[in-house]
Amino acid sequence: MENISVIREENNKIFALLSNYLNHAPDFIDKEEIDEIANSSISNEYAFAVILAAAFGLDIVDNTRDKNLFNNYFDKMIHHLDVKAYYNNPYYKNIRIPTIKVGNSELKYEIYKPFEGFVCNDIVRTKEGRQVPQIGFFETEFRYPAILENDRIWMTITPNEIETMKEPIEQAFGHVLTFGLGLGYYAYMISEKDSVESITVVDNNEDVINLFLKYVLPQFENAGKITIVKADAFEYAEKHIHEGNCDFVFTDLWHDVSDGMDMYIKMKRYENLSPSTKFTYWIEKSILCYL
Structure with missing residues (x-):
């Protein structure tokens, strides 16, 4: 041992x-x-x-x-990592992101340089207790969609988002509630599923919502499934989770583990308000390594 x-x-x-x-x-x-x-x-x-x-x-x-x-x-x-594997992702293939700025929010493409390192998946915990971060790189330049807030990258769709959302995408069904809009990657991917009937997205950033509604959502083939609600996630959860109107909840409110732990713990408290609902959280495996 x-x-x-x-x-x-x-x-x-x-x-x-x-x-x-x-x-x-x-x-x-x-x-x-x-x-x-x-x-x-x-x-x-x-x-x-x-x-x-x-x-x-x-x-x-x-x-x-x-x-x-x-x-x-x-x-x-x-x-x-293989560039083609990610460029063949349905969102990358079907959605085009313009370069546009609204208020303090800017929509654009950022790049990873050849051999630039970046986090590419959840932390892997070994049976011995080692916590192994996952670092990826490409041989060639890789362009990815991003939202900047006050010139700081805030939301992206990179290999990390794609890999860490695979499970909650596969698991989603019925009436889905998701906290956090971003560039709509999660909403888009589950909207393509026949097993998902409706998607309610809660976000409190008006600039991000407006960018999404004007430039991104119209490109979604199943946009009719999606409803955007401008509200604070925790206030919305307090008022509506107990109603039991959703089958599946996915929370993605944080930038990374460092700012996510407190929000993760806070949102977990609402699970008992709707025992029949399935709750999932972005990068939960990584967050749990710190708790």
Whole structure:
């Protein structure tokens, strides 16, 4: 049995290193560096991991602890993603996002540079208790839709959103209530399902709602299933969850784990108001790693 305190220490170290990398220099790895290492026997994925480990100051050759850290995390953490797999997503194929600004909200495409690292899925928790972040990269530039608030990226549709919404999309049925609009990715994907009869989306950002209603919703083939309600999510839940009018609830109100924990806990309290309703939450697996 591995020492729990050692695993906890390793978890903390990986998260601290990745936080610094993703926040300050996610694009520092380039093709030239990858090409120097990658060959017929060494993949771009492994080369990326080795370069990242070196940038973190890890000695994965002579230092046993660093080598163990690399072997325990990096192999399960770094993912070479296929651009085509995401561009073939139904939303990407069928919905076009214009560049437009309304109030403090701006609709546009952002990009990941080749070999830029980014979070691409929920944290994976191993049976030993290791918490392994999921970091992806593309070989080529990747364009993704985004909403900016005061020039800061607030809502996106990236591989992370696509991967972490797969389960709540697959599970949705009947009359669906979703808290958080964003660019309407979740609403679009479940509107394509025959098993979903109606979708009520609650959001309190008037600029985002107006952008969606004017430029995005008209492109939805099943737009008639969708109703947008401008309201505070928690006030709406307090007033309406107990009515039992929805079969399935999906909550996506947060930007990431750091600002999501408190809202997740708060929204969970409303579950007992409608025992027959199925409740799901964006990046719940990652949030639970911190609780």
